[in-house]
Amino acid sequence: MNGWNGTILHIDLSKKIHHFEHLDSEIYKTWIGGKGLAGYYLHPHIMRSWDDPEMPVIFMAGPLVGTASPTSGRMCIMSRSPLTGTVGDCSVGGSLGTELKKAGLDGIIITGKSDHLSGIEITDKSVAIRDADDFAGMKTGPLYERLKRNGAVAVVGPAAENNVLFSSIMVDDSYAAGRNGIGLVFAAKNLKYLTVKGSGHVAVHDSEGLKRAREDIFRLIASSPVLFGEQGIAYYGTGALYDLMDSRRMMPTANFKRTHFDMASRMNAAAYKEKYAPKRAGCKGCHILCKKVGQEGDHIPEFETMSHFSALLENEDIEVVTRANALCNEMGMDTISAAATLACFSEISGERLSGYRILSLLEEIGQGEGMGRELGQGSYRYAVSKGRSELSFSVKKQELPAYDPRGAYGMALAYATSTRGGCHLRAYPISHEILRKPVATDRFSFAGKARIIKIEEDLNAVVDSLTACKFVFFASSLEEYARAFTTVTGVETTAQDLLKIGERIYYNERIMNAQNGFTSKDDDLPPRFFEEAGSSGTDIEVKPLNREEFLQVRANYYKIRGLDENGVPKEEKAAELGLKWEQP
Amino acid sequence: MKQLVDKYAKKLVAAGLAESGAPLVGGLDAELVWNQRSPDSRELGKVFNKLNINSLLFSKPAEPYCSLIEYLVSCADDAIYPGDCETRTFMHDLPVVRTFDADEIARALKQRKSVIIPGRGIITWGRVSPEQAFIFYSSVCFACFVKFFADYLNDSRAGVVSEEQQRVFDTVFKHLEPLPEEPPVLMQGPYQSEAEVYRALSEAGRLTVEYHLVDSFFGNISYLYNNTLYISQTTSSLDELEGCIDPCPLDGSSCTSITASSEFTAHREVILRTGMKGVLHGHPRFSVIISMDCEKEICEFKGQCHIKCPEKRFFEDIPIVPGEVGTGPHGLCHTLPPAMKGHRGVIVYGHGLFTVARDDFNEAFANLLAIERGCRDEYFKRVGRHR
Numbered sequence A: 001m002n003g004w005n006g007t008i009l010h011i012d013l014s015k016k017i018h019h020f021e022h023l024d025s026e027i028y029k030t031w032i033g034g035k036g037l038a039g040y041y042l043h044p045h046i047m048r049s050w051d052d053p054e055m056p057v058i059f060m061a062g063p064l065v066g067t068a069s070p071t072s073g074r075m076c077i078m079s080r081s082p083l084t085g086t087v088g089d090c091s092v093g094g095s096l097g098t099e100l101k102k103a104g105l106d107g108i109i110i111t112g113k114s115d116h117l118s119g120i121e122i123t124d125k126s127v128a129i130r131d132a133d134d135f136a137g138m139k140t141g142p143l144y145e146r147l148k149r150n151g152a153v154a155v156v157g158p159a160a161e162n163n164v165l166f167s168s169i170m171v172d173d174s175y176a177a178g179r180n181g182i183g184l185v186f187a188a189k190n191l192k193y194l195t196v197k198g199s200g201h202v203a204v205h206d207s208e209g210l211k212r213a214r215e216d217i218f219r220l221i222a223s224s225p226v227l228f229g230e231q232g233i234a235y236y237g238t239g240a241l242y243d244l245m246d247s248r249r250m251m252p253t254a255n256f257k258r259t260h261f262d263m264a265s266r267m268n269a270a271a272y273k274e275k276y277a278p279k280r281a282g283c284k285g286c287h288i289l290c291k292k293v294g295q296e297g298d299h300i301p302e303f304e305t306m307s308h309f310s311a312l313l314e315n316e317d318i319e320v321v322t323r324a325n326a327l328c329n330e331m332g333m334d335t336i337s338a339a340a341t342l343a344c345f346s347e348i349s350g351e352r353l354s355g356y357r358i359l360s361l362l363e364e365i366g367q368g369e370g371m372g373r374e375l376g377q378g379s380y381r382y383a384v385s386k387g388r389s390e391l392s393f394s395v396k397k398q399e400l401p402a403y404d405p406r407g408a409y410g411m412a413l414a415y416a417t418s419t420r421g422g423c424h425l426r427a428y429p430i431s432h433e434i435l436r437k438p439v440a441t442d443r444f445s446f447a448g449k450a451r452i453i454k455i456e457e458d459l460n461a462v463v464d465s466l467t468a469c470k471f472v473f474f475a476s477s478l479e480e481y482a483r484a485f486t487t488v489t490g491v492e493t494t495a496q497d498l499l500k501i502g503e504r505i506y507y508n509e510r511i512m513n514a515q516n517g518f519t520s521k522d523d524d525l526p527p528r529f530f531e532e533a534g535s536s537g538t539d540i541e542v543k544p545l546n547r548e549e550f551l552q553v554r555a556n557y558y559k560i561r562g563l564d565e566n567g568v569p570k571e572e573k574a575a576e577l578g579l580k581w582e583q584p
Numbered sequence B: 001m002k003q004l005v006d007k008y009a010k011k012l013v014a015a016g017l018a019e020s021g022a023p024l025v026g027g028l029d030a031e032l033v034w035n036q037r038s039p040d041s042r043e044l045g046k047v048f049n050k051l052n053i054n055s056l057l058f059s060k061p062a063e064p065y066c067s068l069i070e071y072l073v074s075c076a077d078d079a080i081y082p083g084d085c086e087t088r089t090f091m092h093d094l095p096v097v098r099t100f101d102a103d104e105i106a107r108a109l110k111q112r113k114s115v116i117i118p119g120r121g122i123i124t125w126g127r128v129s130p131e132q133a134f135i136f137y138s139s140v141c142f143a144c145f146v147k148f149f150a151d152y153l154n155d156s157r158a159g160v161v162s163e164e165q166q167r168v169f170d171t172v173f174k175h176l177e178p179l180p181e182e183p184p185v186l187m188q189g190p191y192q193s194e195a196e197v198y199r200a201l202s203e204a205g206r207l208t209v210e211y212h213l214v215d216s217f218f219g220n221i222s223y224l225y226n227n228t229l230y231i232s233q234t235t236s237s238l239d240e241l242e243g244c245i246d247p248c249p250l251d252g253s254s255c256t257s258i259t260a261s262s263e264f265t266a267h268r269e270v271i272l273r274t275g276m277k278g279v280l281h282g283h284p285r286f287s288v289i290i291s292m293d294c295e296k297e298i299c300e301f302k303g304q305c306h307i308k309c310p311e312k313r314f315f316e317d318i319p320i321v322p323g324e325v326g327t328g329p330h331g332l333c334h335t336l337p338p339a340m341k342g343h344r345g346v347i348v349y350g351h352g353l354f355t356v357a358r359d360d361f362n363e364a365f366a367n368l369l370a371i372e373r374g375c376r377d378e379y380f381k382r383v384g385r386h387r
Ligand SMILES: [Zn+2]
Pocket: B218, B219, B220, B281, B282, B283, B351, B352
């Protein structure tokens, strides 16, 4: 096999045994790798509770990882989400995917539960389960320092050990598998860390062809203002989006009460650049290098973190944002859910949170102390306990990222239909609604959006399976990546063939969610978006979403996606995609 | 959706790329809608079932495109290989399919953004909007035009023009619209307010399209006011700039330029180096063709002229420089700004023409028109020399 190694490592922590599975090439062709293949392995277990020892945590890299294909240093981590109850997955960067491939593996599937705190160390095909009791309660940074000589490092912090429902897995110190509480499933296995080091290399079918595909992609990336424009994310990080979101009047402010933040021009990426003079850093095998690290080693927050720890909490101090980001990473918890949960707490309690209070509440959440025990359950459970569920800005109990859906109607639909709950990355309509790629669509209109969202969900399912970075698709298209795929694997394909696989991957996720009772009632947005206007500007009117129009576009989406009117998968559509499903 | 398919059908006609009534544009959301009733919509409807797309455009191109594209496909096996840089970067090659059959069409469109069917026309698609289909269609016409004329010049220099080629050339020549004699009168500068800047940019952009100095959307324009560069957004249409201009402060205090034209850096550098206030950029066709006409037979950079040409080349007083779109190592932001100093315009190899505005766009527009006229005259002079 080329691109794929053909081997999956299974580790059972209860029995402390492991074995290697040699996978048939047809299964790779059916699911690609990464998120697609992870979904294939998760499906049989999806009705288990997330803390059932038999629930797997799946680490899966795609065929492009470890090759010269651009931006392909990422991988997928998947299990059932403790936060949402849906399929739970994250695309994560750093070096873990690359090391895994160099170790001769495509993925690692961990089941069982260790009788005491453990770590897994993998060096090529040798697997060791180590005692990690000494690391109990340790923050992610110091633990990374202890482990980094072992290769790529994935760890959980105190938050996961203290049952925080939005715990993350931190890879190589600063790359977060942040969402869905994936870190908590890891910790539920009494697992504190995983390290992987590989010394092999990934076989490529046609390296000359790959070189040409790579040059085509590079040329497109170079022509992209969002990526490589001088104010693009290569130089400013994803924070480059910050000014734009505010100027488009869709920056969630004060727990989504407003969509414009008065202090935005002083809290933007340019302000971080002046304060921290950051250097460029990033995932293995990427030349965009969107990560920014200050001269003193401070990690400059990503866009979502920047926005939610400033506007959403009405915090006017950059230092607090940077420290909140560092604290979340040290504790091993998702910045989006953490900030949004604090914003929900702030609105319900009526307390305007000072910088000091924000940081001390984060500490309490991570350590499972005081108010932190309640807030560590996320905004939805907290708001319900106070009888104010409408003030949790979440979908399927997962907090929404930093794009107000009243300013981008495709985003409104995509939030609702995302199979992992409140998430911007499943369809990423910001690409065309705001960034004008591939062309601009009318952001204040639902017209045409149902099919667009469906197609883009399929597209990103492919991207997360190859695995590549979503940012590169601001410039490149799947046509170029289909060529990279063929030159790497030798499997003839086209963008459209890959999209069909993407459709299968996404439908499989809908089926898994339906098995756990998810229906149209879960594909919905908090009521404020339909009732209150956002903050209009001189030429921009931000109206509340029209409920009838929203329900209509959602119904259109169901039809296009091949679901019934309740959003439940259909047997014939499942069969068409080669999936098994019995409609209840 | 209906509104969008109608809009782009009309735009094709207005841009001179299709005869009135020819474009068939379909858009699919929950239902499939067409801009007009047509017997072809049945077969094309089947293409929708085979591809994850939301729009399809099918049209017979207007003259002169129709004749020259028919000629190019008659010489091609299964694809046309364009030489201009935009097409090379974004479209790769242009596949040809001989039958109007949904399976065949879908197979080609799976790989590429367009397919040409001899005797019938061009089919293109959009994933998120019929606008993409419109852009791809327009790119095919542009690329084929440039290729046809460039090939003819080369062939006449080599003395190998075939009878058929000559016949088509004569037909195409008859259909070539003359360039307007006079430039329009544009708003007088320097502009005194932000509102004036927006109006001036929209006006100059729209007229650049109306004067056919660019196909709609290809091109960009900027103006410096209050240390802020006002520049057209990426993928905006020069004839529809209202609401599509980004103010980009030059003190680096904000990142709003991430939706600006990919030529933001080139524009800014030109303005800073020349002390001018504005830049106008279009893709007038004969400027592009002349830029690609090089008589050097042996050259170590053959095939890489667009990024590596080491010669100091000129058309009259106008420098011709290599450079790709964007800020990559071969980006035109490195080659264009130094070349612009002391010149009324610069042609980027195989791509397009840039001119500068001192206080307003009158001179920039006049230069764009004059240089294109010069290139057009020069083209026919060079052709005549060899005939
Ligand atoms: Zn251009």
